[in-house]
Amino acid sequence: MLLLSPQQIQQWDAYTILHEPISSIDLMERAARHCVDWIISNDHIRTSIKIFCGKGNNGGDGLAIARLLLQQQIPATVYILEFGAKGTDDFQLNLQRLHSLTKDIHFIQSPDFFPPVGKEDLVIDALFGSGLNRPLQDLNAAIVQHINQSGARIIAIDVPSGLFLDKSAKGNPVVTANYTLTFQSLKLCLMVAENARYFGEVAVLDIGLHPLFLQETEATFSLLSKEEIARGIKPRPGFSHKGTYGHALLIAGNTGKMGAALLAAKACLRSGVGLLTVNVPKNELPILQTSLHEAMATIREEEDHSYDGYASIGIGPGIGTAGSSEAIVRNLLENYAKPVVWDADAVTILGKNKQWLEQLSPGSILTPHPKEFERLFGASDNDFDRLNKAIELSKQYPLVIVLKGHYTLIAFNGKGWFNTTGNAGMAKGGSGDMLTGMLTALLAQGYTPLQATVTGVYLHGLSADLTLEEQSMESMLPSDTIENIGKAFLFLKE
Numbered sequence: 489m490l491l492l493s494p495q496q497i498q499q500w501d502a503y504t505i506l507h508e509p510i511s512s513i514d515l516m517e518r519a520a521r522h523c524v525d526w527i528i529s530n531d532h533i534r535t536s537i538k539i540f541c542g543k544g545n546n547g548g549d550g551l552a553i554a555r556l557l558l559q560q561q562i563p564a565t566v567y568i569l570e571f572g573a574k575g576t577d578d579f580q581l582n583l584q585r586l587h588s589l590t591k592d593i594h595f596i597q598s599p600d601f602f603p604p605v606g607k608e609d610l611v612i613d614a615l616f617g618s619g620l621n622r623p624l625q626d627l628n629a630a631i632v633q634h635i636n637q638s639g640a641r642i643i644a645i646d647v648p649s650g651l652f653l654d655k656s657a658k659g660n661p662v663v664t665a666n667y668t669l670t671f672q673s674l675k676l677c678l679m680v681a682e683n684a685r686y687f688g689e690v691a692v693l694d695i696g697l698h699p700l701f702l703q704e705t706e707a708t709f710s711l712l713s714k715e716e717i718a719r720g721i722k723p724r725p726g727f728s729h730k731g732t733y734g735h736a737l738l739i740a741g742n743t744g745k746m747g748a749a750l751l752a753a754k755a756c757l758r759s760g761v762g763l764l765t766v767n768v769p770k771n772e773l774p775i776l777q778t779s780l781h782e783a784m785a786t787i788r789e790e791e792d793h794s795y796d797g798y799a800s801i802g803i804g805p806g807i808g809t810a811g812s813s814e815a816i817v818r819n820l821l822e823n824y825a826k827p828v829v830w831d832a833d834a835v836t837i838l839g840k841n842k843q844w845l846e847q848l849s850p851g852s853i854l855t856p857h858p859k860e861f862e863r864l865f866g867a868s869d870n871d872f873d874r875l876n877k878a879i880e881l882s883k884q885y886p887l888v889i890v891l892k893g894h895y896t897l898i899a900f901n902g903k904g905w906f907n908t909t910g911n912a913g914m915a916k917g918g919s920g921d922m923l924t925g926m927l928t929a930l931l932a933q934g935y936t937p938l939q940a941t942v943t944g945v946y947l948h949g950l951s952a953d954l955t956l957e958e959q960s961m962e963s964m965l966p967s968d969t970i971e972n973i974g975k976a977f978l979f980l981k982e
């Protein structure tokens with residue numbers, strides 16, 4: 489699914505109106521009906537429902553929602569903000585329709601006329617949607633503040649009023665909704681952590697916009713889907729052998745950090761690799777060899793670092809950032825030409841030696857979390873800037889950049905894919921090590937760097953989601969999640 493700009497969403501509307509065909513007012517009616525159905529079926533009806541409307545089509549949705557509720561004998565009161573604009577055609581038509589049912593419609597010209605709003609109320613925010621083109625001010629800003637401090641349950645229609653679809657609204661007045669009912673597809677503003685306190689829980693309502701439009705449309709950002717990932721999984725033919733699936737090397741672990749190496753190695757082995765060697769310090773060899781029977785080992789301190797024969801290499805988990813680790817990073821840059829997975833301490837080392845970025849082998853995968861990303865590429869003013877920076881960097885460098893977060897972004901060649909699997913139980917030490925192991929395994933099996941990354945990131949989150957069948961988000965460990973990588977592969981084949 490593509491994440492569209494406000495202009496593209498308007499075009500999608502127009503395309504649907506033309507090709508379904510359906511009138512604009514009927515499309516609004518369909519959207520409002522879906523909202524009402526969702527509100528009722530999710531048990532959000534309260535004795536007092538206050539619907540705040542702007543005079544655009546978002547406000548039109550609010551008016552239609554009010555009418556549909558009233559028609560079901562559910563009382564709802566409408567407050568229309570008068571900020572000088574004339575209502576859109578569909579707003580005006582819905583206003584007429586509502587007038588024929590109720591006289592309880594209030595026009596608000598100043599804060600003196602704001603109704604009291606309290607905890608017992610359900611507020612429906614239909615002030616502004618995808619048409620917002622400047623920060624809210626004056627009366628609009630005041631009503632947002634009034635609603636936000638009320639303690640009422642707030643359901644935002646399409647997006648919380650005050651959020652821009654595809655750029656930051658940091659510092660602006662924005663409705664802090666408990667729920668957001670967004671139409672047809674997620675929006676970029678609903679994917680970023682800086683807006684999480686505004687959008688609350690998000691439900692995507694399928695209002696039947698024409699699917700063909702997407703086939704004719706391009707967008708920078710899109711969402712990964714199960715079907716897409718499942719299609720890319722390589723079959724394992726009967727006459728294959730361990731050589732078919734590649735020999736991976738993980739350079740991981742150090743004193744006190746051998747857990748990172750073990751997690752990466754286990755995840756690598758569970759992700760289909762043919763052979764795995766782990767490079768560890770001499771003293772730590774027994775830990776590896778007694779815990780993991782399937783992995784081979786090489787000794788960190790030995791001088792001869794030949795990388796010949798490895799189909800892929802992952803470096804970073806638990807190696808530390810000391811000079812000896814820097815020397816290994818340097819050595820790898822000079823002696824290995826295939827894609828490498830760069831994670832954790834290895835990313836920090838690259839951050840300290842930015843000139844080395846130019847030397848990364850094409851197709852290498854960088855997996856920084858936001859802080860590591862900052863160390864590598866500098867600070868960003870907001871989440872949107874960081875996303876756009878990742879996209880720009882992916883044009884500049886022949887790398888796959890994995891920007892870890894609630895919705896991890898994978899940037900490559902000027903495009904970005906958001907992952908849709910995973911949960912907050914993964915916010916624990918060891919999750920990143922697991923991912924490095926998985927990506928290294930997939931690269932070794934001949935997946936292209938982009939394919940390895942989208943598949944690995946998706947499976948990583950999916951394994952964690954499947955772990956919730958027997959664990960809670962609090963209790964689950966990366967070790968549990970690794971044991972569910974198998975279930976995740978099976979789930980893709982269903």
Ligand SMILES: NC(=O)C1=CN([C@@H]2O[C@H](COP(=O)(O)OP(=O)(O)OC[C@H]3O[C@@H](n4cnc5c(N)ncnc54)[C@H](OP(=O)(O)O)[C@@H]3O)[C@@H](O)[C@H]2O)[C@H](O)CC1
Binds near residue numbers: 516519542548615646
């Ligand atoms: N395809 C769909 O998803 C459907 C969406 N629907 C709903 O329609 C809205 C979008 O409606 P639109 O009329 O385009 O926009 P808004 O209602 O968000 O805004 C209306 C106008 O408000 C003005 N504006 C913008 N920013 C501000 C501001 N800060 N202060 C005051 N006024 C502002 C702007 O006009 P200007 O001429 O003043 O620039 C906007 O045009 C979408 O979100 C859905 O809720 C359909 O109902 C169904 C299909």
Ligand SMILES: [K+]
Binds near residue numbers: 615644645648649
């Ligand atoms: K809204």
